[in-house]
Amino acid sequence: MTFQSLCPTDLITVLMTLGDDAPHVALLRHDRDTPPLEESHHSLQKRLCHWAETLTHCPIGYMEQLYTFSSFPIREQTPHIHITYLALSHSHPRGCHGSLYQRFPWEDRRDESGNKQLAEFITAIRQWADDNEERQSRIAPAFGLDGLPWDDTRVLERYELLWESGLVPRSPPKQKNTDRDDRRLLATALSRLRARTRYSPAVFELLPSSFTLLQLQQAMETVSGRLMHKPNFRRLVLHQQLVEETGTYDRPTVGRPAQLYRFRPAAMASCYLGAAFLPLDVPTL
Template sequence: MTIGSDAPHVTLLRHDRDTPTFEESHHSLQKRLCHWAETLTHCSIGYMEQLYTFSSFPVQGQTPHIHITYLALSPDHPLSCHGSLYHHFPWEDRRNESGTRQLAQFIAAIKHWAAGHDERQSRIAPAFGLDDLPWDDTRVLERYELLWESGLVPRSAPSPEATEEDDRRLLATALSRLRARIRYSPAVFDLLPKAFTLLQLQQAMETLSGRFMHKPNFRRLVLHQQLVEETGTYERAAAGRPARLYRFRPAAMASCYLGAAFLPLETPSWLIMY
């Protein structure tokens, strides 16, 4: 996964189609897969973890296929890419009016679907932030599965960037995991170049979460936690005052808590839906 100009971007690799080259120096499956992915995409991978194990039934009554999936983060953008995650889940991007309006329409429809069903209502409330519950960015998979169960979205997003039937569920799982990780780990820094501005860091967090953040409060939080340090250099901008460049402090690896960054949001008037 990488960060595009306005959305997280993803490239799906399948070992049954592109046989990985395993070397004796790679003593673990994860290291072998990391090397294979870097070779295929020509991108450096800063972080990789096992994401989930899926099972599928090719033909009813036959033994299911087991799929072990991994999530890899890279600051580089591969030449071959399956595109924006917000193409598959536009309602998860609450920074623009179109995505927010679609979410509002889904909420109205899924409330109708759950009406008179206590079990359904108990599931949609935390997933969609209803009944005075807060909106939780990390519940991407729950929202997608409820929208699919209610018949509001199909398994695969209609697109020239076609994906397989289960890929949308896999992508929802990946986005859920990544949104959770950026709250308590330095995962966002694996998606940035080694030197970056504080604005680029904030924009990366906003892109991944699909939400706006309050600029002064975000900067105060990052600097107070001493997550970054100055490089002594400046970004070369075409116009205006050059911005300081920072880098992540490895010493802050265990104390990276950016969850509070999601509290002081700047809220445009069209973002208020219900």
């Protein structure tokens, strides 16, 4: 399968997994320099999914189209089109991948250094927006100011405001290819993932088939970048009957064995794990 366009076009799969303390990502670019996609699948998404699994040896449990971006590389006047897909897996892909919170440390509100940087950014961006009503109207909902709640899905809005105000560069330090607007793409992917975990069972695609309730809570905390109240989280999960017991136990080297659970497919339409419904232990800025 080949692409013909008035401007260069490539396909990008943003493969998201869970690391020990952050969402991890691998960017898989299918462009003119990679082999053509096989035609054994009847949709572009299925072809990309098969190609990504073959490339990374990583099973993909969920995939959806993310966004279509355009960019103007340095010294070029023809735009490049990037058609992107978001994929989720419980396994770590082979090849280069890294922590999203290394790129967006202010999005991890579980961490003292992340909260400190966010507080510094808020002070600076308030000064940037001073006496400008349009700017003030944008930063208030993005950063949870003036009595508005913090919305963890506004990752892209926060990044673009920080870039516009000059507080962060378009590309992170030491990134070799500054032509690529990777952080805008990654911010979009993290926003989508966080939104998905509010009203769909997306988080279960990042976990193995059997897991403890603590592992489920830690996965939600990792994705949202916020701490959750343990008893209330467990009460919500069990009240919605999102999981069922497997009859087996996780047997750690230290401590008591923990009951293992699995997701109940029957709860697909009633999965609400959104942070808006959960008390959170979030440091006050």
